[in-house]
Amino acid sequence: MKALAAAAALVAALAIAGALAGAVPGGAAAVTVVLPYVAFCTLLGGLTWQVWRWAQTPVPYRIPTTCGQQRSLPWIRTAPIDNPDNGIMAAIRVVIEALTFRSLLRNSRARVGAGRLEFSEARLLWLASLVLHWSLLVIVLRHLRFVFLPTPFFVPTLDAVDGFLRIGAPPLLITDVLVLAALLYLLGRRVATPMLRYMSLFTDYFALLLLLGIALSGMAMRYVAPVNLVSVKEFALALVALHPLVPAAPSMLLLVHLMLVSTLAIYLPFSKLVHFGGVFLSPTRNLANNSRRVRHINPWNHAVPTHTYAEWEAEYAEKMKLAGLPVDGADRGG
Numbered sequence: 441m442k443a444l445a446a447a448a449a450l451v452a453a454l455a456i457a458g459a460l461a462g463a464v465p466g467g468a469a470a471v472t473v474v475l476p477y478v479a480f481c482t483l484l485g486g487l488t489w490q491v492w493r494w495a496q497t498p499v500p501y502r503i504p505t506t507c508g509q510q511r512s513l514p515w516i517r518t519a520p521i522d523n524p525d526n527g528i529m530a531a532i533r534v535v536i537e538a539l540t541f542r543s544l545l546r547n548s549r550a551r552v553g554a555g556r557l558e559f560s561e562a563r564l565l566w567l568a569s570l571v572l573h574w575s576l577l578v579i580v581l582r583h584l585r586f587v588f589l590p591t592p593f594f595v596p597t598l599d600a601v602d603g604f605l606r607i608g609a610p611p612l613l614i615t616d617v618l619v620l621a622a623l624l625y626l627l628g629r630r631v632a633t634p635m636l637r638y639m640s641l642f643t644d645y646f647a648l649l650l651l652l653g654i655a656l657s658g659m660a661m662r663y664v665a666p667v668n669l670v671s672v673k674e675f676a677l678a679l680v681a682l683h684p685l686v687p688a689a690p691s692m693l694l695l696v697h698l699m700l701v702s703t704l705a706i707y708l709p710f711s712k713l714v715h716f717g718g719v720f721l722s723p724t725r726n727l728a729n730n731s732r733r734v735r736h737i738n739p740w741n742h743a744v745p746t747h748t749y750a751e752w753e754a755e756y757a758e759k760m761k762l763a764g765l766p767v768d769g770a771d772r773g774g
Contacts, residue, residue, distance in 0.1 A: 444631065447645035451653050452702070458699030459692045471695050471702075472675065473684040479702035486709020487717060493722040498740040503770040504530070507546070511730075523729050530728045538719055540571055565629070572622035573716075575615040576651075579658075580601060582615075586676040608663070616659050625651045647713055650704050657697040667691045 461467035508519020522531040524558065535543055545566040582598055585591045603611035627648045630636045661667050671687060672694065678685040687694070708714060753760070757767050 441631075441637070442498055443640060444645045447642050447649050450646065451649045454699055454703055455653055455657070455696050458696040461695050461699070462690055462692060468690050469686045471698050472686055472690060473679070475702040476679060476698065477684075479705035480678040483705040483709060487714065490709055490714055491717055491721065491762055494718060498738070499723045499727070500738040500740065502727045502729065502731050502736050503675060504729045505543075505721050505724045506729055510732075525730045525733075526728050530726055534720060534725050537725060541566060541573075544569060554618065564625070568622045568625045568629075570679070571618050572626070575619040575622065578615045579619065586673050587680050589673075589677055612663075616655070616662075617654050620652075620659070623648060623655060627652065643711060647707075647711060648705070650700060654697065654700045654704060657700060661691070661693045661697060665691070667694055 446621065458471055461471045486751065502526070506523040508522030509517060510523050511525040512519045512521075518525075520529045521533050521536065524533055545563070547562045561755060578598060582595060582602065585595045599613075602613045602615050605612060627645070630640045630644060630648075675685060675687050760767050
């Protein structure tokens with residue numbers, strides 16, 4: 441629980457620092473102008489570095505994980521997606537994995553029941569992860585209204601679908617409820633499960649609490665203490681145009697939100713959260729399982745001097761004859 445307490449303390453400290461920034465000379469400019477630019481450059485540079493590092497990592501042999509029948513005899517039914525034998529099927533498997541978290545759905549959890557060890561699917565974990573990621577995607581797409589002029593055509597439609605329940609004013613957005621529920625479940629699961637609690641590190645809690653803080657501060661700006669969206673859009677457009685303007689008397693919640701979002705952007709490339717990019721470069725996912733039909737030569741192999749058996753035999757032929765050993769295939773009976 442020390443890791444949880446440390447992560448909560450750090451997230452709380454960041455939120456407090458953001459809230460107090462408006463009362464410190466130059467604090468609002470640091471949070472609304474300097475920090476977003478630093479965060480964006482770090483995010484872009486960090487992701488580029490990570491992808492480049494992964495792309496340069498040698499893959500000496502094919503290591504795709506498979507869950508179905510491999511292509512073999514014509515009369516044996518194969519599983520072309522679970523066990524792809526070509527690049528197209530491997531690409532389809534990667535896309536399905538990225539969109540539906542199919543491997544996580546097959547994840548199993550072990551528990552002792554009725555005096556024996558039982559395995560069952562962790563469907564709630566899969567559902568919470570799927571809901572969290574898709575909700576975050578919709579939320580990010582909705583925020584494009586602040587950085588583009590005119591607003592992208594799909595954003596109003598996305599807003600209408602997200603708030604179709606028409607509960608309250610402004611309307612309650614479904615993704616706000618879903619992202620909050622998913623984060624609370626994932627956090628509670630780590631705290632309530634003894635094995636997970638034992639294995640969880642500071643970074644595990646920090647990522648969840650940081651996302652939770654971002655979600656709560658954003659929801660507070662929408663439902664509790666609404667901010668002036670016109671001024672927020674003017675501020676965001678000025679940032680994008682590289683002509684930043686420090687908002688006059690910025691909302692405390694806006695400063696907290698910007699502080700936490702910028703921290704997430706800085707932290708993301710160097711954390712496990714960067715897995716959203718790694719899934720496309722994972723050799724266990726993007727390689728075809730065709731080692732039995734296609735010889736895979738490691739392109740990173742260095743040229744080394746070799747000495748074949750034929751060369752070795754020619755070198756020691758006379759000594760082998762004197763020793764009565766066979767020298768060629770005929771002498772060895774084949």
